[in-house]
Amino acid sequence: MRPEEELRYWVALSHVPFVGRARFQLLEQRLGSLKEAWRAPASRLKEAGLDDRATAVLVAVRARLDPDAEMERLARLGIHAFTWNDPEYPPRLKEIYDLPPVVFVKGTLLPEDERSVAVVGTRRASAYGREVASLLSRDLAQHGVTVVSGLARGIDAIAHRAALEAGGRTIAVLGNGLDVVYPPEHAALAEEIAERGALVSEHPLGVRPEAKNFPRRNRIMSGMTLGTLVVEAPEGSGALWTVRHALEQDREVFCVPGSIFSPTSRATNLLIQQGAKLVMDYRDVLEELNLAGTGEQLPLPALLSPTDDTEAVLLGRLSYEPLHIDEVRRQAGLPMPTVSSTLAMMELKGLVKQVGAMRYVRTREVAAPYGG
Numbered sequence: 610m611r612p613e614e615e616l617r618y619w620v621a622l623s624h625v626p627f628v629g630r631a632r633f634q635l636l637e638q639r640l641g642s643l644k645e646a647w648r649a650p651a652s653r654l655k656e657a658g659l660d661d662r663a664t665a666v667l668v669a670v671r672a673r674l675d676p677d678a679e680m681e682r683l684a685r686l687g688i689h690a691f692t693w694n695d696p697e698y699p700p701r702l703k704e705i706y707d708l709p710p711v712v713f714v715k716g717t718l719l720p721e722d723e724r725s726v727a728v729v730g731t732r733r734a735s736a737y738g739r740e741v742a743s744l745l746s747r748d749l750a751q752h753g754v755t756v757v758s759g760l761a762r763g764i765d766a767i768a769h770r771a772a773l774e775a776g777g778r779t780i781a782v783l784g785n786g787l788d789v790v791y792p793p794e795h796a797a798l799a800e801e802i803a804e805r806g807a808l809v810s811e812h813p814l815g816v817r818p819e820a821k822n823f824p825r826r827n828r829i830m831s832g833m834t835l836g837t838l839v840v841e842a843p844e845g846s847g848a849l850w851t852v853r854h855a856l857e858q859d860r861e862v863f864c865v866p867g868s869i870f871s872p873t874s875r876a877t878n879l880l881i882q883q884g885a886k887l888v889m890d891y892r893d894v895l896e897e898l899n900l901a902g903t904g905e906q907l908p909l910p911a912l913l914s915p916t917d918d919t920e921a922v923l924l925g926r927l928s929y930e931p932l933h934i935d936e937v938r939r940q941a942g943l944p945m946p947t948v949s950s951t952l953a954m955m956e957l958k959g960l961v962k963q964v965g966a967m968r969y970v971r972t973r974e975v976a977a978p979y980g981g
Contacts, residue, residue: 716807730764750777836861
């Protein structure tokens with residue numbers, strides 16, 4: 610049987626709950642093919658090793674699902690399916706124990722995606738976490754590293770956007786079928802990722818984003834990548850599932866340190882205590898993964914410079930930690946109208962960014978200060 614003919618039965622069986630890696634292997638080995646497994650009577654499925662529950666569910670699913678129609682649905686949506694026997698299946702994912710039998714892909718997976726890092730963290734990131742996630746993801750993407758994350762609110766979305774803005778590649782691993790975008794407000798982001806990277810899921814069409822799916826989804830994020838970078842995570846964060854999977858898969862774990870007073874950095878600081886690699890710069894990740902000096906570096910955006918003494922003074926008072934405009938004025942010793950108007954102009958230039966409640970941060974490293 611040609612591989613494309615067999616594929617429809619792998620896709621069909623992916624709709625059957627309770628049939629995962631072990632049972633796919635069992636059915637393939639004992640019945641010779643997934644086509645035979647799909648068509649086998651219940652008695653033969655039990656002889657092959659399925660229990661009563663899995664057999665009953667499989668029989669019920671195949672009574673309502675047409676494999677050919679399912680392949681047509683995938684084609685209409687521009688989604689490809691790859692089994693673990695296909696050369697297009699992510700090679701690094703084949704190395705993990707609990708590998709998904711089928712992965713669904715919207716977009717394109719490329720050989721260079723082997724140089725990839727998962728970037729994860731809290732959905733309720735602080736201004737510090739947002740800036741760090743953006744900076745590190747941008748720099749990794751600029752140096753040829755594919756940024757992998759989960760399309761969630763917070764750190765995930767920031768990592769994807771930063772990689773795209775840098776002109777790099779990013780992959781989003783979803784906890785639902787690729788005919789659904791979750792959260793819904795990330796629909797435009799998901800479309801851009803599919804155009805310039807890939808959306809990936811182990812779930813067939815129609816699977817909704819249920820809470821139980823996401824801890825297991827995270828094993829694919831860590832399994833596809835060389836390491837996992839945690840930017841900001843409180844105790845109990847879902848990002849810690851990715852860390853657990855990464856450790857089980859013998860992947861590297863990196864963490865960005867945070868304030869000892871910040872609840873959102875509690876877990877990352879503890880992980881550093883326990884041996885995770887502390888990251889202060891993208892080079893820390895590249896060096897640990899032996900990627901420094903390899904891969905093609907994308908053109909870096911031009912460094913921006915303050916254009917007068919006032920901008921230079923204000924920029925010298927700002928860092929990646931948010932500072933209220935009143936404190937900027939106090940430290941700069943300048944009139945408030947001057948500070949306010951200059952900061953507004955600097956934001957338009959991309960030198961600074963307001964992160965809420967009139968608090969400002971620097972947005973990137975700058976060239977030598979004006980007059981320096």
